[in-house]
Amino acid sequence: MAVPRTSPVNRLLTALPPSVYERLRPELELVPLKLGASVYEAGGKLSYVYLPTTAIVSLLYVMKDGASAEIAVVGNEGLVGIALFMGGETTPSRAVVQSAGHAFRMKAHVLKREFESGGALQHLLLRYTQALITQMAQTAVCNRHHSVEQQLCRWLLLSADRLPTPELRMTQELIANMLGVRREGVNQAAGALQDAGLIRYRRGHISMIDRPGLEKRVCECYAVVKREFDRLLPDRIAE
Numbered sequence: 001m002a003v004p005r006t007s008p009v010n011r012l013l014t015a016l017p018p019s020v021y022e023r024l025r026p027e028l029e030l031v032p033l034k035l036g037a038s039v040y041e042a043g044g045k046l047s048y049v050y051l052p053t054t055a056i057v058s059l060l061y062v063m064k065d066g067a068s069a070e071i072a073v074v075g076n077e078g079l080v081g082i083a084l085f086m087g088g089e090t091t092p093s094r095a096v097v098q099s100a101g102h103a104f105r106m107k108a109h110v111l112k113r114e115f116e117s118g119g120a121l122q123h124l125l126l127r128y129t130q131a132l133i134t135q136m137a138q139t140a141v142c143n144r145h146h147s148v149e150q151q152l153c154r155w156l157l158l159s160a161d162r163l164p165t166p167e168l169r170m171t172q173e174l175i176a177n178m179l180g181v182r183r184e185g186v187n188q189a190a191g192a193l194q195d196a197g198l199i200r201y202r203r204g205h206i207s208m209i210d211r212p213g214l215e216k217r218v219c220e221c222y223a224v225v226k227r228e229f230d231r232l233l234p235d236r237i238a239e
Contacts, residue, residue, distance in 0.1 A: 010051040010104060011077040012124060015234055020120050028104040033057070035169060039080055039095035046089065048105045049081035055101030056162050058178055059136075060094045069143065069180030072135045073098065073155075075162020077229055082129050084108050085115040085122075098178065099159065099168060127232040134228040142221040148181050149189040153218035155179065156199070156208060158225065166208040172201075193217075 013021060013028075033039070033055040040046055042062055050057065057080050059072045071093060074080050080103075083091040115122050135158075142151055155178065160166050172190060176183040190206075193199045198214050200207040208214060215222075 009076065010053050011233060012051060012079055012128060013104070015124055017120050024106070024110075024114065024121075027106050027110045029106075030102055031105050033097045033101060033103050035097055035100040036174075037097045039097065040091075042092050042094045043090050046081050046084050046091075047108055049079055049084055049108065049111050050103040050105050051079050052076055052103040052162070053101065054164060055097055055103050056099040056159055057095050057103075058098040060096055060178070061092065062094050067180070068094070068177055070155075070178040071139055072132055073158055073162065074132075075099075075159075077162060077233065078128055078132065079125070081108075081111075082125070082132065084111055085125055086129065098170070098174075099163060124233075131225075131229045131232045135225045138221045138225050142219060143180060146219040146221065147189075148179070148185040149192055149217065150219040150221075151179050151181070152186065152189045152193065153214050154222045156206070157211070157214055157218055157222050160208055160211065161226065166211065168206040168208075169204055170206055171204045 013024075016024070028051075030053070033050075033052070039050055039057055052075050054076070056073055056075045058070045059074065059080075060068045061071050062068045074095075080095050083089060115125060142154060146154075152175070155175070156168070159168055172186045173183055175190075176186045179186065190199065190201050193214070194201055196210075196213065196217075198208070198210045198217070200209055
């Protein structure tokens, strides 16, 4: 179906030249993404790419024993399914909806055709991929060298940047799976942040009530990732 101009926005789509966006608009379908739903599984063939508007999708690496850890988050700044235009067709990671909302989806062959023709979309997606790789690398460093509390602050701030409101629907168990740590560690870290008046957590809902306070406690990893996305993703790209 054709996408109306009043639809929720995705940063990659709004950065496209108007002529490119208008060409792609009939190929975009706005779909709901439910909390915990799998967008794609590890090793599965990708039939669509997703450009979130109000949803957040976590890219997870899953071990043989079922343990998992988040390697990146994708929200309204990006796209889920970079393997399609990078030539891989499949990926070893799993994509799961971290925060329910909506996303535009586009058929795989449409994106590949547009990407392979060169031009503005190809340029923009390559810049986005560089920013996403930075996030993955920084996540690995953060998980190795920083405390669970710092990791939680980074995760909360990255999520808040990709949501219309500072509210997250998320259980501590799911956060622990995302960060690859024990639930007790998340419980302790979240409790410390709540005691400090930075967040409010109840019944699977997290409200960020003091963002400046979270930014003071977070490690350097959050700023590194944010700067790279801001540097690489322009408000509008030339034809």
